[in-house]
Amino acid sequence: MRTDSSFVDEIHEILEAPRYTDVIDALRPNSTFVLDVSTPALTDVFIEAGGDFVKFLKRAIYRVIREKRGSDYDSETNYRNLKIEISGVSTIEMHDVNVRDYENKTVCFDCIVIAADAPKSYVKKGKVVCQLCGNSEDVSCDVNREIPQLKCDTPSCQKSIMKVNTENLVTDDIQTLLLQEPMEKAKNNSPVILTGKILGSNVGTVFVGQRKRVTGIFRTVVQARQIEHEIVLEAASLEDLEETNFIKPDESALAKIKNFAEKDPVEYKKSIINSFAPHIFGYGSIKESILLSLLGGVKTDKKRGDIHILMVGDPSMAKSEILKSAKKVTQKSIYTSGKGSSAAGLTIGMVKLSDGRQVAQAGVIPLCSGGFAFIDEFDKMNKDDRSGLHEAMEQQTVSIAKAGTKMTLPAETTILAAANPTHGKYDTSQSLGDNLDVPPALLSRFDLTWLFIDRIHRDEDRAKAKHIINSFTNNSETNNVFLTELELTSILNYARTIKPIITDNVVDKILKLYEKLRDMCRDEEMTKLPVGTRQLEAIIRMSLAHAKLFFRNRVIEEDLVAVENLLKSSLDTFGLDLSKGNFNQAFLDGIKTKDTKEQIALTVWYNVADENGNVKVDTFIKELSNADKFDQNSANRVFTDWEKNIIIKRNPDGSYRKT
Numbered sequence: 001m002r003t004d005s006s007f008v009d010e011i012h013e014i015l016e017a018p019r020y021t022d023v024i025d026a027l028r029p030n031s032t033f034v035l036d037v038s039t040p041a042l043t044d045v046f047i048e049a050g051g052d053f054v055k056f057l058k059r060a061i062y063r064v065i066r067e068k069r070g071s072d073y074d075s076e077t078n079y080r081n082l083k084i085e086i087s088g089v090s091t092i093e094m095h096d097v098n099v100r101d102y103e104n105k106t107v108c109f110d111c112i113v114i115a116a117d118a119p120k121s122y123v124k125k126g127k128v129v130c131q132l133c134g135n136s137e138d139v140s141c142d143v144n145r146e147i148p149q150l151k152c153d154t155p156s157c158q159k160s161i162m163k164v165n166t167e168n169l170v171t172d173d174i175q176t177l178l179l180q181e182p183m184e185k186a187k188n189n190s191p192v193i194l195t196g197k198i199l200g201s202n203v204g205t206v207f208v209g210q211r212k213r214v215t216g217i218f219r220t221v222v223q224a225r226q227i228e229h230e231i232v233l234e235a236a237s238l239e240d241l242e243e244t245n246f247i248k249p250d251e252s253a254l255a256k257i258k259n260f261a262e263k264d265p266v267e268y269k270k271s272i273i274n275s276f277a278p279h280i281f282g283y284g285s286i287k288e289s290i291l292l293s294l295l296g297g298v299k300t301d302k303k304r305g306d307i308h309i310l311m312v313g314d315p316s317m318a319k320s321e322i323l324k325s326a327k328k329v330t331q332k333s334i335y336t337s338g339k340g341s342s343a344a345g346l347t348i349g350m351v352k353l354s355d356g357r358q359v360a361q362a363g364v365i366p367l368c369s370g371g372f373a374f375i376d377e378f379d380k381m382n383k384d385d386r387s388g389l390h391e392a393m394e395q396q397t398v399s400i401a402k403a404g405t406k407m408t409l410p411a412e413t414t415i416l417a418a419a420n421p422t423h424g425k426y427d428t429s430q431s432l433g434d435n436l437d438v439p440p441a442l443l444s445r446f447d448l449t450w451l452f453i454d455r456i457h458r459d460e461d462r463a464k465a466k467h468i469i470n471s472f473t474n475n476s477e478t479n480n481v482f483l484t485e486l487e488l489t490s491i492l493n494y495a496r497t498i499k500p501i502i503t504d505n506v507v508d509k510i511l512k513l514y515e516k517l518r519d520m521c522r523d524e525e526m527t528k529l530p531v532g533t534r535q536l537e538a539i540i541r542m543s544l545a546h547a548k549l550f551f552r553n554r555v556i557e558e559d560l561v562a563v564e565n566l567l568k569s570s571l572d573t574f575g576l577d578l579s580k581g582n583f584n585q586a587f588l589d590g591i592k593t594k595d596t597k598e599q600i601a602l603t604v605w606y607n608v609a610d611e612n613g614n615v616k617v618d619t620f621i622k623e624l625s626n627a628d629k630f631d632q633n634s635a636n637r638v639f640t641d642w643e644k645n646i647i648i649k650r651n652p653d654g655s656y657r658k659t
């Protein structure tokens with residue numbers, strides 16, 4: 001490993017050139033010394049010294065001053081206020097980095113580390129030896145860290161290629177990273193990705209998911225016998241970046257809004273809902289639920305606080321527009337397609353580096369951890385994401401175990417998704433599962449599901465048309481919203497941080513609403529399936545979010561009334577009526593109308609599974625015995641069948657999990 005003083009020596013040597021000594025001579029004790037590190041000699045040492053470069057540079061300058069003024073001159077003390085500025089290193093956006101302007105120049109930008117290869121080493125210095133005559137020569141690696149291939153010049157050796165002697169090598173650490181532009185800065189939702197190399201003491205200190213401000217040299221790696229070359233950033237320093245700087249509401253504006261919410265809750269709620277996606281007509285309940293999702297419930301040690309919402313319906317309805325509007329009022333978020341915008345997909349995947357090696361790359365969901373993923377065409381996601389999302393939406397992690405790589409990343413990400421029916425048009429006589437190519441177990445992870453159908457309503461059409469015409473005129477209602485996009489963003493940011501509690505006086509109300517759902521399922525004749533505790537959790541999360549919407553620190557009865565209304569409206573879009581008692585959770589959980597017993601049993605399994613996917617045998621058999629087409633015997637038979645065929649496996653604690 002290279003010593004500090006050898007770095008100082010090397011910089012000192014460079015600074016002895018007149019163009020630097022002249023500048024140093026003219027320095028006053030509190031001056032700023034500006035150094036352009038993009039000259040070849042400095043580039044190498046700048047990269048190699050990494051985060052310590054400025055420290056070494058100062059020591060080299062002190063030495064130059066001392067040499068000028070005499071060896072007992074205390075330049076360290078006299079020039080302690082000396083400032084260093086590395087020139088050309090103002091922060092830029094990643095999408096502005098290009099070879100035309102920045103080849104071999106120092107750049108600085110903010111990014112997220114999306115993949116990190118295992119640390120490797122490279123040879124900096126060594127000896128090459130001729131295998132025939134023993135002739136040896138000292139060599140150092142070139143700028144691409146390759147050891148030049150030397151040929152022996154002893155005539156009798158006939159230009160035999162000299163080999164690197166494995167003894168007395170000087171090596172250093174190196175690691176390859178994939179750096180991605182932060183979501184909030186990406187153009188067209190397409191964040192730029194660059195390959196980064198880190199060296200020396202920086203190796204092993206950088207992890208996937210971290211946000212960093214990176215300073216380094218941007219350059220092309222010229223490879224022999226190739227026309228197109230890889231571009232890399234040789235990172236010299238990586239500073240931790242603060243989490244997203246969330247904008248906050250202005251104190252007096254906030255006070256006014258709080259006052260409005262308290263004095264006239266009905267009008268306040270209408271105003272705030274209308275401020276969201278004002279260009280989209282109607283959809284009041286849907287907009288309200290989206291706002292609740294953007295506020296979230298309260299996370300506990302065991303349960304997620306995120307409220308996931310799914311919108312299903314015919315193409316060309318307002319679904320995508322609503323997702324894009326949600327993107328506009330959130331800061332740490334991305335709008336993406338189910339197909340995913342990167343090779344890693346939505347969750348996590350293996351990607352190839354330019355040299356063919358594979359590394360695990362984080363997808364958009366873990367990268368938006370603590371924020372939101374707005375996923376359009378949810379039905380189009382790939383097979384890996386289908387299984388990955390299961391874990392992401394409930395356990396709030398994503399993991400991969402492939403090609404020798406094992407990685408788990410946090411994914412506390414709220415998911416708002418839109419999906420199109422498999423056969424183009426939604427068939428209301430069929431269940432959600434019949435209409436949508438998404439596994440039932442995944443559908444049951446959503447707290448609320450909405451169906452968008454192009455029903456013909458003359459009056460509504462008229463009002464909608466009027467709304468559109470208005471949006472083209474100046475004094476339209478859409479231009480005259482209660483809160484602007486930016487104001488709504490700041491209010492949501494603020495309200496999200498409130499942590500309301502559930503007090504004893506509303507516990508009864510919550511249970512009542514939950515029982516209402518359960519009772520309806522019991523009355524259901526077609527498929528008697530239990531409303532799982534998942535629905536209870538959803539009710540709790542939404543009531544907490546509704547309390548946040550009103551800046552309250554506890555849930556009150558009105559919050560439960562609002563949640564019940566949302567549930568009613570959501571069921572209503574499916575033609576189901578909460579008050580009539582023909583509600584069937586299985587219908588929403590995606591079980592198919594013509595379902596086989598196997599599928600019914602599977603749905604029951606997922607409904608009784610805990611957050612880790614584990615199921616207690618007794619609970620499963622009891623619930624399945626109560627389901628349509630089943631009794632105690634047939635339920636037992638399903639269980640033994642599954643165990644025999646290793647569809648399920650026993651855990652050490654006696655519970656079971658799906659294989």
Ligand SMILES: [Zn+2]
Nearest residue numbers: 130133152157
């Ligand atoms: Zn030789």
